[in-house]
Amino acid sequence: MLTTSLARTCGTLLCLTLLLVATVSSLVFGHIPISLDVLAGSVLDYDPGSLEHLVIHTERLSRTVTALIVGAGLAIAGVLMQTLTRNPLASPSILGINAGAMFFVVAGATLFSLTSPSELVWAAFAGAALAAFLVYFLGQEAGRGISPVRTVLAGVAVTALFVSFAQGMLILNQDRFESILFWLAGSVSGRELDAVLPLLPLFGLAMLLALLQCRQLNLLGLDDEVIRGLGLNVGQVRLLVGIVVIVLAGTSVAMAGLIGFVGLIVPHMARGIFGTDHRWLLPMAAILGATLLLAADTVARIIIPPQEIPVGVMTALLGTPLFLHLARQVRNQS
DSSP states (O other): OOOHHHHHHHHHHHHHHHHHHHHHHHHOSEEEESHHHHHHHHHHHTTTOOOOHHIIIIIHHHHOOOOHHHHHHHHHHHHHHHHHHOOTTTTTTTTTTHHHHHHHHHHHHHHSSSSSSHHHHHHHHHHHHHHHHHHHHTETTTTEEEEHHHHHHHHHHHHHHHHHHHHHHHHHHHHHHHHHHHHHHHHOOOHHHHHGGGGGHHHHHHHHHHTTTTHHHTTTTTTTTHHHTTTHHHHHHHHHHHHHHHHHHHHHHHHHHOOOOHHHHHHHHHHHOOOOOHHHHHHHHHHHHHHHHHHHHHHHSSSSSSSSHHHHHHHHHHHHHHHHHHHHHHHEEE
């Protein structure tokens, strides 16, 4: 027990250190490089006449906050989905939830001229809920409940369906294509802090509900009959966890578009370090998810300056090999 506690403590300190490094790097690296002294000066003695201070406060700070929130939200949603479905391949991007939210966001922006995240988030919730229902329905196997393989295949099909619908809608409405394009590729740039902050209470409430369900989440790994014998209402827990996933995934899409694989990669990283106890797994996954998305965004903006690669492309490059590896493991076990 002492060894486990020590390992978790060391792992927590390492993750917090990496998060701090990623946050500072996000603020100082970019098309206009900024030194640490200038960064400290912009915090302690802000000068609106300084170009570097202006870049930090008007662009990079909001970009960093958005990446922190979205990365943490997608990572927690991934942990919850993998626990809920008992499927190591589950994540908001793989199971079509992000794609459903994105399609409704595109539809809201195209048909009703919605622009701010606080407006688009409700459309994202509706799309995420619809996609989750479709995947759950299509993933059922007669007499056996949810099948991991059928669920993944259903998620791939639902993702392709909603992405095709979104692309078709944009083709028919060329005037909106430029403004909506970043949602298709995934990006944390171009978001003002005033537009992001109203969504923080939603994230905070969803994460709090997830943390309050840690004991129940630990039990979901058991058979349903054993869980019922312990007095746990399985249906109620799954419904609450599903709502939390929809809120986290929908809000993330409304803020940053279609960013994939964070919810797939991070839960496996967190389990490898901290084990399966959700009291450790959820907060550490949030830290690792925020760190990963910050690092991906920072690399995306400096790899081919002055152009920027969409952060969704960077996470896909990281996540696709791991997804193929996990899919091969699942196939070999089945």
